[in-house]
Amino acid sequence: MGIISAIGNTVEENYNALISGKMGITDIEYIDTIHKNEIKVGEIKFTNQQLEQLLQLPQDNNFSRTAMLATIAAKQAVENAKIQDINECKTGFISATSVGGMDMTERFYYEYFDNESCRKYIKSQDAGDTTHNTAHYLGLKGLVTAISTACSSAANAIMMGAKLIETGQLDRVIVGGTDALSKFTINGFKTLMILSDTYNTPFDNNRKGLNLGEAAAYLVLESENIVKKNNKQVLxxxxxxxxxxxxxxxxxxxxxxxxxxxxxxxxxxxxxxxxxxxxxxxxxxxxxxxxxxxxxxxxxxxxxxxxxxxxxxxxxxxxxxxxxxxxxxxxxxxxxxxxxxxxxxxxxxxxxxxxxxxxxxxxxxxxxxxxxxxxxxxxxxxxxxxxxx
Amino acid sequence: MVKTYINGVGSISAQKTFEGDFLEEIISNESENVIYAVQPSYKEVIPPASIRRMSKGVKMGIFTSNKALKEACIEVPDAIITGTGMGCVEDSDKFLKAILDNKEQFLTPTSFIQSTHNTVGAQIALGLQCKGYNFTYVNGAVSFESALLDAKLQLETSEANAILVGGIDETTQHTLDLYRLVNFIKNEKDQPFSVLNSNSKGVVFSEGSNFFVLENQQKTSSYATLEAINFFNELKISEVGEFICSFLDSNGIKIETIDAIVLGNNGDTQFDDYYTIASTLFSKTPQVYYKHLSGEYNTASSFGFWVASKILKNQLIPSAVKMNDLTKDNYTYVLLYNQYRGKDHSLILIKKC
Missing domain, CATH: 3.40.47.10 (Thiolase/Chalcone synthase)
Known part of the structure; x- marks a missing residue:
């Protein structure tokens, strides 16, 4: 498993936050929005530049924030599953995202026409580009696809992955999802009037709506054969x-x-x-x-x-x-x-x-x-x- | 093993495929670098008030899914699985433009609500009151193939008996303008545009919707059986031959057994070499191309799947899609190969039934 969220950059950090009750909802820092004083978010406290450095991406990369979060979490998952050679068996990657590279699209929407240097992000909007970037970073060659069914997306990626293992189509599959905060979703949920102006309170009679967050997490699913063959520890x-x-x-x-x-x-x-x-x-x-x-x-x-x-x-x-x-x-x-x-x-x-x-x-x-x-x-x-x- | 039958089809494309049988009339294009889907009248299937509210992708999806379901005599399928590369880009663009132009003020939720990639699948389910499995795949040029694979697995494991599967993509002016900037779309000055023997970069871009009903039983309406499908994120040109041969091998099929190969050539000189490898491998096989008719878009391969299904049902290859002069008396196996910009390579094998 691998994860990056507002409460931690690793599985261990997330677990420690969960058991110590440390919540990750704060004021918004990295998105310039007129709503910044009326909403709270679960934001990952890294700038895009810091994320690029963490991944040591080349200068000319076109990773959106969504793709960078995905890659950080997927890389952890692969390491956690102790995978040495990612293509040693039939391996797939199924990733979920709702907005894909919207964070870049909304930043450069008009600028694309005047500024050539940002045009590498034009294709990042595509949800598939997010998956391709992560798969490529991992060196994974195989069945790669993406699912987008709004807020249930990653559950569906897990299901499809499990199905592919069960039917013998794949021996191993990395499944999960990723989404970065964006003005697009902030304003979307704002117009639906379901954003809380304070901390979200699930199942409370006086609940006022949700706090948006950003995160990515992936799980490595493996067939029984692979588990036996490599004497793997099953989580x-x-x-x-x-x-x-x-x-x-x-x-x-x-x-x-x-x-x-x-x-x-x-x-x-x-x-x-x-x-x-x-x-x-x-x-x-x-x-x-x-x-x-x-x-x-x-x-x-x-x-x-x-x-x-x-x-x-x-x-x-x-x-x-x-x-x-x-x-x-x-x-x-x-x-x-x-x-x-x-x-x-x-x-x-x-x-x-x-x-x-x-x-x-x-x-x-x-x-x-x-x-x-x-x-x-x-x-x-x-x-x-x-x-x- | 349970077989997967293609029992109903519906197509809206840059050709007049929403009615008629199989490409009797052809609209040829050499001068436009974007071609739009020929629109049917939607009033028969969608209430007028909704027609105005719905984006083109949703309308095309509802119309073509309706047609496929009718042909297969299915009222409500057990599952709805769609594929779309760019999703509901019309509403997505509309909402984003409103955010940027009005500095995040005076926004209404309608276009946001309709902007999610699964809107087409959701609207079809809502219309049919279909509470079954509902998935949307969004991985570029294998979005439709992912949906097909999912459907096939569900029929084989008896999770469902009848599944509606489709590929939908719409365009917006803004996205097209951006694609022109980075030469994904052919430059005006490179006219006349052609798919075969092209000497320019980029593609003629388009949009469309193609739906299919897949079932585990044969019907009088059956077109073919879906035998196998596989896709791969990236391949070097030198790896394509091996990719195709090992796919055929694993299905116990030889190159000579294939009666027609349907290739996704789109006239982009940067990437059509992948197809050259495939057409060399199948030099003695009748070859079919289709993107000169449909244009290119993320789910254009669903139009290719429509063409291939029609070839098997009608047992003929219309002259408009012939890439070479070879023909056969009987067409049993058809193989489809597609990729886009060197990524998302897919193979689909279908068989006469």
Missing amino acids: AYITGFGNANDAFHQTASSENGEGAFLAMQKALKMANLDPSDIDYINAHGTATPNNDLSEGRAIIRIFNEDAPEFSSTKPFTGHTLAAAAAIEAVYSVLALQNDIMFPNKNFQTPMEEFNLRPITKLTQKPLQHVLSNSFGFGGNCSTVIFSKS
């Missing part, structure tokens, strides 16, 4: 996943959480688990009025009134859009490895619509199965179940 298993469409509205979730319900139901069926087998839910929990109500209702539909402990980690990182399911996959695996459940920070007042209460303290408990939800625009609902190795 966790992906035992189930489900994808469904809410088919309700382009951006809003249905009131009864139909899509979320179907996604969780499919994932449980595939994992051959009963709802009562799930020990912890890493919820999507964006802290928008609509999401938390819809997700909560879907959780009740699946688990009745005895839902397992659940929490949203978005008060730590902000909502990192296409990367969210990837960083939360890393957190789910960390939960399993350490038998620990992370607190849903900033929660005070239970929602009036139901009795669900997220856990608000770091809690130890033996964990076998962790369920992680991610939902996105376009009614896209995804669930992945991780199980202890």
Whole structure:
């Protein structure tokens, strides 16, 4: 696993922040926006120049911030999985992004016409260019693709990767997602009036919306054969996943959480688990009025009134859009490895619509199965179940 | 092994493919470096109020998916999987321009809402009330191929019986202007434009939407079976032969077994050498090209897939797409090879059924 987020530049740093309760939501520093005094974000405190240096990119590179975050996290994942030769077996790379290289496009949109030196970024806008840059940096030659289903994207990258391993198309695949903060998304969510002007408070009755964040995270999935052959240490298993469409509205979730319900139901069926087998839910929990109500209702539909402990980690990182399911996959695996459940920070007042209460303290408990939800625009609902190795 | 049948198709392209059968009328182009998709009347499939609100990509996607579903007699598929290189660039550009021009003020959410890459897949699902699996792939020239692969795996593992798969791309003036700046699009002065024997850089750019219904059972409407698909992020020119041969090998097929090869030549002298390798390898095989008709865009290969499917169903290669003079009495296996700017190499094998 590899990760870079507002709460740390490595898996270890992220874990330490989660267990010590150190949140990464701050004022915005690196994007010049008129909204800077009204919003808070989960920003990675490196300039683009510093990221280029970290990766030792050549002068003429056309990496967008999205691509640089991706490459940092993917490189860590490859190192963490102790891969010596990335092309020693049939290897793939599946990356999720919602905005691709929008951070460069919005910077040079008009300047492109007058200034030749920035034109190398014209093709960076393309989501595929982000994946190509990362794959090329890793020296990976193989099946490379990208997924963009808004805020559920990375869960879908994990699913497709698992499918490719299961069907023998690939022996190994690096899956995850990346998104950098941009004026585009800040203003987009602002016009939808779902940005909080303070710290996000998932599942709280007085929640005011989300904090945007930026992050990238990747996981290396390997087939049983590769694991045996190389005597690999398995961090966790992906035992189930489900994808469904809410088919309700382009951006809003249905009131009864139909899509979320179907996604969780499919994932449980595939994992051959009963709802009562799930020990912890890493919820999507964006802290928008609509999401938390819809997700909560879907959780009740699946688990009745005895839902397992659940929490949203978005008060730590902000909502990192296409990367969210990837960083939360890393957190789910960390939960399993350490038998620990992370607190849903900033929660005070239970929602009036139901009795669900997220856990608000770091809690130890033996964990076998962790369920992680991610939902996105376009009614896209995804669930992945991780199980202890 | 469960087979994957192509049971319905729908196409909107720079040709009049939204109606008619198989390229009976051809619009040829040598003078425009951008060609636009010929638009059908949308009123039969989309309510007038929505037509005004929807971007071209969404409209084209809804129209062509509707056509493919009708032909396969499917009301609601089990899954919807789309591929798009640039996504909903029309709304994305509109929103970004509003941000920059109005200094982040006076914005409305509509174009932001419609700007996500999965808007076409989402709008189709919403229209059909399809609550099944819904994915959107966005990796340049293998966006459509990724969707095809996903669909094939799901049919083979019996996760679904009928899947709607499509490739959609729209254009905007701004993006086209930028592509002209960096010579992705051919320079005006390089006219007349041709795909074969070109001597200029860049491509004739375009847009389009091609949808297919893939199922695990044969129907009277069946075009062909999708036998195999593979793609690769980057190859050197010297590696293309090996890429093709090992793909055929792993499917137990010899070069001679292929009855037609469909190549993605786009007339860009910087990258068409990849296709020269392929056409040399298949020098005794009927060869087909199509981007002189469709133009180039990230999911133009979905138009190639439409052409290949039609060749197998109709058992003929229209003269407009012939790259050489070879013909066959029967066409059983068709192989497609595509790449864009030396990246995203894909191979698709389809078979008569």
